[in-house]
Amino acid sequence: MMPVLEITDLTKRYGDLLAVDHMSFAVEEGETYGLLGPNGAGKTTTISMVVGVLDRDGGEVLIDGLRHDVTSVKTKALIGYVPQELALYPDLTARENLRFFGHLYGLTARPARMRITEVLELVELHERADEAVTKYSGGMMRRLNIAIGLLNRPRLLVLDEPTAGVDPHSRNAILESVQRLAAEGVATLYTTHYMEEAERLCDRVGIVDAGHMLAEGTRRELVGLLDEHDRVILRVADGAARAVPTLRDLPGVLKAGGEDGDLELIVNEARSLLPAIIGALGEAGVEVRSVEVREPDLESVFLHITGKALRD
Numbered sequence: 001m002m003p004v005l006e007i008t009d010l011t012k013r014y015g016d017l018l019a020v021d022h023m024s025f026a027v028e029e030g031e032t033y034g035l036l037g038p039n040g041a042g043k044t045t046t047i048s049m050v051v052g053v054l055d056r057d058g059g060e061v062l063i064d065g066l067r068h069d070v071t072s073v074k075t076k077a078l079i080g081y082v083p084q085e086l087a088l089y090p091d092l093t094a095r096e097n098l099r100f101f102g103h104l105y106g107l108t109a110r111p112a113r114m115r116i117t118e119v120l121e122l123v124e125l126h127e128r129a130d131e132a133v134t135k136y137s138g139g140m141m142r143r144l145n146i147a148i149g150l151l152n153r154p155r156l157l158v159l160d161e162p163t164a165g166v167d168p169h170s171r172n173a174i175l176e177s178v179q180r181l182a183a184e185g186v187a188t189l190y191t192t193h194y195m196e197e198a199e200r201l202c203d204r205v206g207i208v209d210a211g212h213m214l215a216e217g218t219r220r221e222l223v224g225l226l227d228e229h230d231r232v233i234l235r236v237a238d239g240a241a242r243a244v245p246t247l248r249d250l251p252g253v254l255k256a257g258g259e260d261g262d263l264e265l266i267v268n269e270a271r272s273l274l275p276a277i278i279g280a281l282g283e284a285g286v287e288v289r290s291v292e293v294r295e296p297d298l299e300s301v302f303l304h305i306t307g308k309a310l311r312d
């Protein structure tokens with residue numbers, strides 16, 4: 001299958017600064033790809049070149065296999081771009097804003113009306129669509145900005161830090177919209193410096209720092225780069241030592257130990273093993289009081305690769 005977006009050796013200089021250095025990756029249909037990196041890593045510069053608002057100094061961008069740059073009209077029509085800055089008319093209602101932008105995109109009245117209803121529902125603003133945008137919260141404005149980016153039914157949706165600084169309700173609405181769009185086959189390129197969000201939303205993540213793509217893959221693949229495993233810590237009523245041999249025999253348990261009221265296990269995949277662990281303890285007559293799972297995460301991966309924390 002041909003990827004919706006394929007970039008090769010994308011490069012950008014600002015004077016002496018190599019802001020993006022031979023960046024390459026691809027995003028498939030229905031895939032959500034996250035660029036994860038700290039401020040200044042080059043995420044915005046990369047996606048500005050991807051969408052064609054910024055000239056590149058080197059490399060190639062293909063959208064649906066077609067060469068794409070700042071002057072490409074045909075490929076630009078395949079992209080929905082939602083920048084960090086809001087571009088809205090505050091005195092108009094959400095629906096009027098959408099009508100205005102729909103007109104700019106060349107949508108005629110009837111299809112526009114239908115599409116506007118669809119995108120309003122997608123970002124969960126339909127109930128407040130006829131209020132002036134001045135009355136909206138920051139998160140609602142961000143959702144309206146996304147709705148505008150969706151008007152032209154993009155094949156590729158590009159979102160630059162869409163949840164930065166928004167309230168939890170809007171954040172959820174945004175993440176759910178992206179998930180629904182992915183189910184419809186939209187390819188999404190997403191930048192964030194929130195590790196949890198990249199983990200929850202993205203099928204694959206590219207870890208970037210100082211203009212470089214340091215590693216990419218699924219969460220599992222990236223965590224697999226670490227020499228770390230999941231850890232399960234159980235607090236039990238009594239008989240901890242008695243349970244240890246039983247636990248060691250469970251498939252997927254690499255190490256088990258315990259004394260007093262605590263048991264600690266090193267396992268392959270904690271979440272899928274928990275029922276077996278708790279079941280085995282029950283059979284051994286050991287009562288479990290609490291369970292804690294510690295999994296290595298993308299933050300640990302970033303730390304491992306760069307030697308520094310993702311957030312300052």
Ligand SMILES: Nc1ncnc2c1ncn2[C@@H]1O[C@H](COP(=O)(O)OP(=O)(O)OP(=O)(O)O)[C@@H](O)[C@H]1O
Binds near residue numbers: 017019039040045
């Ligand atoms: N127009 C510009 N002129 C000069 N330097 C720039 C320009 N735009 C960005 N830079 C620099 O390029 C580097 C990458 O910036 P970029 O905005 O792409 O990073 P980012 O990962 O998107 O960070 P943020 O999350 O803060 O947007 C930074 O060092 C930044 O200071």
